[in-house]
Amino acid sequence: MTPRRPAHAPTPPLADSPEPAGAGQAAGTDLRPAASLSLRSGGQSWGTERRMALLAAIGTEGSISAAARQVGLSYKAAWDAVDMMNSLSGELLVERVTGGKRGGGAHLTGRARALVAWYQAAQAEHRRFMETLSRFGPDGTRHLDLLHSMALQTSARNRYEGVIGAIESGRINDRIRLDLGGAACLTATLTHASTERLGLTEGRRALAFLKAQAVRIRPAGTGATHTPGAPASDPEGANRWTGRIVHLANDGALTEIGLEISPHVRITGLADPDIPGGGLAPGTMAMACFQAADVLIGTAD
Known part of the structure; x- marks a missing residue:
């Protein structure tokens, strides 16, 4: 029990x-x-x-x-x-x-x-x-x-807990907005069958999981930028968050970067290999981009 x-x-x-x-x-x-x-x-x-x-x-x-x-x-x-x-x-x-x-x-x-x-x-x-x-x-x-x-363990580096703020239902896929507290939110897409199976409704608490490999970090100002309080995704389904770099590690092949989006929201991802790495340094602003389809949604019951 x-x-x-x-x-x-x-x-x-x-x-x-x-x-x-x-x-x-x-x-x-x-x-x-x-x-x-x-x-x-x-x-x-x-x-x-x-x-x-x-x-x-x-x-x-x-x-x-x-x-x-x-x-x-x-x-x-x-x-x-x-x-x-x-x-x-x-x-x-x-x-x-x-x-x-x-x-x-x-x-x-x-x-x-x-x-x-x-x-x-x-x-x-x-x-x-x-x-x-x-x-x-x-x-x-x-x-x-x-x-x-504390008891929940997962291989995903990024784990968030929040309240479902909106559900846009489709014939096959639904768009779920998860409000993380304060101004932060994210958007996930999942099948309508999954929405029903999980019993997702507006106002219900839910969990979101996102692997670091699915997050691309770019210098701030590269493309459209969105703060977490703005619409969490664009029409193509890309979440875009801006924050300050608080962690950076390079193993010679990949660069792992951690961004502080707000006092209670952080995200870890990899430097975008298609964007020059100039400007990605601790203390500077950067943008994290990830697809709504890469976000996994779960519940605690």
């Missing part, structure tokens, strides 16, 4: 779950840690509250489509989640039934019913544990936020 950070998009509760602590209070007034529970088996994290809520809803509704509506998922996202859970479990959790008077449906196997019951018991115990943590002081949520961020 892993203590989870507060969810910024409400996750539908399980059928017999009590109202979460602090429900109904104004946003930001409840400083107690949220009691959300994820499941991990070995190195694989696969059970989240929303997935378990989907299983529970299938058990009561007898239909994947009806369960999807109950937990706030699209029909396709629910089917994808069921396929994933069936695959991870090594045995069927949800059996689909075709035909019949009702036109078919779905029901939980004995394994799934046992899993849902176990999860509900574990969730109740987890909620009591989080309530105990809240007695240690009002900063529990901030501490869990920091611990959660």
Whole structure:
């Protein structure tokens, strides 16, 4: 079991779950840690509250489509989640039934019913544990936020956390604007199916990952420049940030450069090989360019 950070998009509760602590209070007034529970088996994290809520809803509704509506998922996202859970479990959790008077449906196997019951018991115990943590002081949520961020490891040098400020939906791809705090923001493109699968909505917290190799650093003034507060990408999908060089390392073949965009936002990339390197020195201003398609978006639940 892993203590989870507060969810910024409400996750539908399980059928017999009590109202979460602090429900109904104004946003930001409840400083107690949220009691959300994820499941991990070995190195694989696969059970989240929303997935378990989907299983529970299938058990009561007898239909994947009806369960999807109950937990706030699209029909396709629910089917994808069921396929994933069936695959991870090594045995069927949800059996689909075709035909019949009702036109078919779905029901939980004995394994799934046992899993849902176990999860509900574990969730109740987890909620009591989080309530105990809240007695240690009002900063529990901030501490869990920091611990959660410190625990996340990825090969991407650039990792950002923010709030989804806008979603421009397309037939195939969506454009996501992630607000990083202050004036900083970035734009990412991902498939519409991924937007639905991740449950991305405006106002929800999300993570962005960007490999340093995908970032090109150029002297300031090379081409169009944008501060992080300006539109985060041009029509061709290129994010352009300007900042001060705070790190520069050269191994003889590549030059790695770190820019400070704001007090809380930094980016690491490589000197653009197509642009002369003159002017790229510590303390000087430079521009970081990266494509929206190179930004990976993730969520913590």
